Amino acid sequence: MAVNELRDLTRRVRAWLREPHFLEKNAIVGALLLVIEMILVPPASPTQMLLALAWLVVVVAVPFRTRLICLLAPVLLLVVPFLPVDVWWASGGTAIITVFLAIGYALSNRAMIGVLLAYSLADAVCFALFDTASIGGGVIRGMVEEFNRIGADGTIPVRSMEVSPLYTILIVVGTFILDLMILGFFVVFGAAFRRASAAGERVARVERMLDRITREQELAHMIHDSVANDMSTIAMLAWRAKAMDDDDEVLDAIYARSHHALDRVHEVIDVLNGKRDITELTAEEGYDAGGAVGAHAGDLSFDAQLEKYIEDQNRAMTMLGLAGVTRFNSAPDVVVPKPVRRVVMGLTEEIYANIVRHCAMDDVDETASAGAGAGANAAASSRRIDEPAYSLFVEITAEHIRISEVNAIADESKTLVHGRRHGSGLALHRAAIEMVGGTLTTSNLDDTWMISADIPLGTH
Numbered sequence: 001m002a003v004n005e006l007r008d009l010t011r012r013v014r015a016w017l018r019e020p021h022f023l024e025k026n027a028i029v030g031a032l033l034l035v036i037e038m039i040l041v042p043p044a045s046p047t048q049m050l051l052a053l054a055w056l057v058v059v060v061a062v063p064f065r066t067r068l069i070c071l072l073a074p075v076l077l078l079v080v081p082f083l084p085v086d087v088w089w090a091s092g093g094t095a096i097i098t099v100f101l102a103i104g105y106a107l108s109n110r111a112m113i114g115v116l117l118a119y120s121l122a123d124a125v126c127f128a129l130f131d132t133a134s135i136g137g138g139v140i141r142g143m144v145e146e147f148n149r150i151g152a153d154g155t156i157p158v159r160s161m162e163v164s165p166l167y168t169i170l171i172v173v174g175t176f177i178l179d180l181m182i183l184g185f186f187v188v189f190g191a192a193f194r195r196a197s198a199a200g201e202r203v204a205r206v207e208r209m210l211d212r213i214t215r216e217q218e219l220a221h222m223i224h225d226s227v228a229n230d231m232s233t234i235a236m237l238a239w240r241a242k243a244m245d246d247d248d249e250v251l252d253a254i255y256a257r258s259h260h261a262l263d264r265v266h267e268v269i270d271v272l273n274g275k276r277d278i279t280e281l282t283a284e285e286g287y288d289a290g291g292a293v294g295a296h297a298g299d300l301s302f303d304a305q306l307e308k309y310i311e312d313q314n315r316a317m318t319m320l321g322l323a324g325v326t327r328f329n330s331a332p333d334v335v336v337p338k339p340v341r342r343v344v345m346g347l348t349e350e351i352y353a354n355i356v357r358h359c360a361m362d363d364v365d366e367t368a369s370a371g372a373g374a375g376a377n378a379a380a381s382s383r384r385i386d387e388p389a390y391s392l393f394v395e396i397t398a399e400h401i402r403i404s405e406v407n408a409i410a411d412e413s414k415t416l417v418h419g420r421r422h423g424s425g426l427a428l429h430r431a432a433i434e435m436v437g438g439t440l441t442t443s444n445l446d447d448t449w450m451i452s453a454d455i456p457l458g459t460h
């Protein structure tokens with residue numbers, strides 16, 4: 001148990017380290033540096049110890065009161081050196097690095113530039129006039145004194161230059177510039193992390209937006225494939241049942257279809273309410289389109305599921321008066337990836353739904369049609385009773401799955417579902433097929449509809 005807890009803790013720490021958390025990491029590194037300084041340069045008096053602890057508190061508080069620290073800490077860095085303590089702890093030590101990294105990260109461009117300029121100028125003036133601790137002042141003074149000491153002619157003694165206005169101006173300007181260079185590096189470094197963090201947040205927002213769009217498309221696809229198609233079939237079965245004396249089989253089919261549609265609606269509602277994840281629905285192995293595949297569909301191979309689905313759909317089409325011809329060929333032991341399974345089942349369901357919506361009906365009463373003045377339009381909107389309503393061909397090989405379907409197209413007013421708005425189901429399926437590397441082609445020639453899909457199996 002202890003080993004597992006240690007592994008879990010290590011995994012969480014690694015995950016945290018991979019995330020930005022710039023302010024938190026900056027504070028942790030800054031606190032560690034101050035602790036190391038307290039060990040290497042131990043405070044020599046209680047006052048120095050209090051200052052060391054105060055700087056430690058300032059560094060630790062950076063993630064919690066960022067803006068307050070960014071505005072207050074520079075003031076403290078300028079005021080504390082006036083105290084009569086050791087110069088190292090009066091200057092804040094490495095706390096100044098943590099503070100200016102936070103300034104670059106947390107403040108806007110104008111604010112961080114303003115703080116940087118104001119602090120650098122105030123630090124240079126205080127160092128030149130009052131000899132306070134400075135991050136760049138000591139370097140500048142040492143350079144000026146060294147150049148003065150090794151002067152070739154010796155006409156400007158060090159003592160006289162220390163009190164001259166030229167010396168003071170030189171120290172102020174040099175310290176100001178060096179402070180800008182050193183502290184500006186930390187500020188720019190923090191600003192770079194801020195921009196990277198902002199870019200990461202924008203990427204995360206875009207990813208969330210894409211996830212939401214994908215989720216909505218999946219739900220739309222689900223509603224279109226299952227609910228809308230089931231409703232079309234239910235409506236047609238109910239219409240057909242009116243003309244039948246023994247309608248028990250049709251009513252059973254209506255019952256199964258309505259339950260399937262209701263189940264899918266509940267699933268969509270659960271996804272919208274956050275009770276289920278969309279991946280749980282799209283990853284399901286069994287397909288139950290109106291009772292087409294039973295409760296134990298997951299125990300069947302994919303070719304058996306697809307063949308069973310087609311058989312059940314053919315029976316439903318026969319009830320509607322749309323008897324067709326189907327040829328199903330499958331190679332043994334073909335492994336079909338899950339994305340391809342969803343695409344194939346969805347396309348097959350869409351094909352049968354379009355047969356219901358657009359296929360020509362049996363020409364069972366030519367005399368009545370002629371008497372109604374239908375003429376050539378009636379002939380184009382119907383077919384002979386001995387002709388199949390549709391022809392469906394499915395082939396599963398080790399390399400690909402091919403699906404082709406042909407049916408006569410009826411005049412819109414002569415179809416089972418007329419006067420109803422139809423969506424863009426084929427466009428959704430074409431996009432899904434192309435995502436798995438396949439192709440979908442359709443054609444409408446001489447009142448004959450043809451659709452063909454070729455989906456490879458070796459690219460997943």
